[in-house]
């Protein structure tokens with residue numbers, strides 16, 4: 001009987017403890033959920049899963065984020081701040097999962113154990129908290145720890161309201177050293193990057209934008225190329241993160257970086273000779289004439305030897321490395337002195353230092369460039385001389401024979417066409433008519449359709465708008481091409497200005 005009583009006591013006490021444990025367990029798991037909600041799926045400094053799990057939630061596995069109908073208006077307002085869908089970005093976890101978009105044979109490649117270490121340098125200006133920290137978390141989660149020396153965040157004088165939360169204390173809790181450097185005043189992307197490079201300690205410097213996401217296996221193939229040849233400058237394939245839905249879309253391994261007549265960077269299909277050189281193996285790096293400039297890795301000492309951003313060496317796109325980037329349709333940044341001025345000045349310096357006699361070709365079609373004050377270039381010319389760089393003609397012949405800048409030519413200039421202003425009030429050549437379907441253009445040529453509409457132009461020889469053509473549907477007048485866009489006809493509000501007559 002006594003034994004039975006003992007049993008009852010033991011049973012009762014164990015049961016009490018079990019219940020208490022269960023209560024505590026429930027209590028704390030509830031609380032975790034509260035925290036998670038507050039921090040958007042990320043308690044500061046918490047251990048993040050290094051392996052990808054297709055978790056549930058908006059944007060997981062790189063899927064597009066859907067904004068509820070009732071939030072559409074607010075979303076449009078928020079869009080304007082950064083020129084991307086800030087609401088979608090804030091709905092997603094900072095460590096969202098992404099698909100493995102690599103070519104199958106990239107997934108099984110084996111790299112040497114003793115790859116160099118890298119510092120990752122990220123410059124930001126008025127960047128949103130969620131995109132900046134998502135970049136940082138994707139680096140930490142998808143880089144082998146021993147290859148990642150540190151992350152250097154350089155704040156190029158963001159306005160204070162952009163970073164509401166204290167960045168330093170947040171990043172201190174992460175598993176990798178993250179340093180935050182402040183620029184005293186707005187100094188531009190390149191100066192800020194050089195500052196980050198100057199303090200970095202890794203053998204390699206990897207530059208990324210502040211709105212990127214690194215995918216699994218992104219780092220090893222980059223570092224392996226630099227270990228193989230320290231004069232190689234390597235870029236990942238830049239995947240597209242939609243500025244609208246934040247959907248993750250794999251970029252092509254069949255393109256390379258080039259530039260057009262106006263020195264604008266563009267992606268072009270990689271030429272056949274490059275495919276042949278790689279014997280059809282798409283997992284081998286593509287040699288590229290130039291790069292977008294935002295995302296690349298370079299040996300730290302070599303970076304200094306070649307005068308930092310004025311690069312030589314071999315540029316490659318490493319097709320087994322994928323990093324996503326939020327591409328925006330318009331820049332949210334303001335530039336001291338105006339965007340056009342700064343681009344013109346940079347382009348002028350580039351043309352003066354590196355393009356030899358080919359700069360005339362560029363100046364002919366970019367009139368604004370020749371008017372700009374481009375400062376002192378003698379140190380850069382000295383560097384070019386010291387490094388014994390080859391002439392630009394060599395570059396066009398050997399590295400970029402597909403360039404639009406012709407190596408040999410007879411003449412440069414424009415070809416004009418004769419148009420008629422018809423009795424139907426169209427402006428016509430052959431069977432094509434000048435057509436404008438939106439305010440401020442573009443002005444295009446479409447098959448004439450006799451339905452009037454957007455093809456209708458009114459000519460006013462005497463009255464208020466003297467000697468001007470007026471587009472009937474938009475009430476605007478064709479205008480002289482601007483310096484920035486000298487190749488494109490423009491249409492503006494009618495001003496009676498000489499440029500519209």
Ligand SMILES: [Mn+2]
Nearest residue numbers: 209294325326
């Ligand atoms: Mn960017």
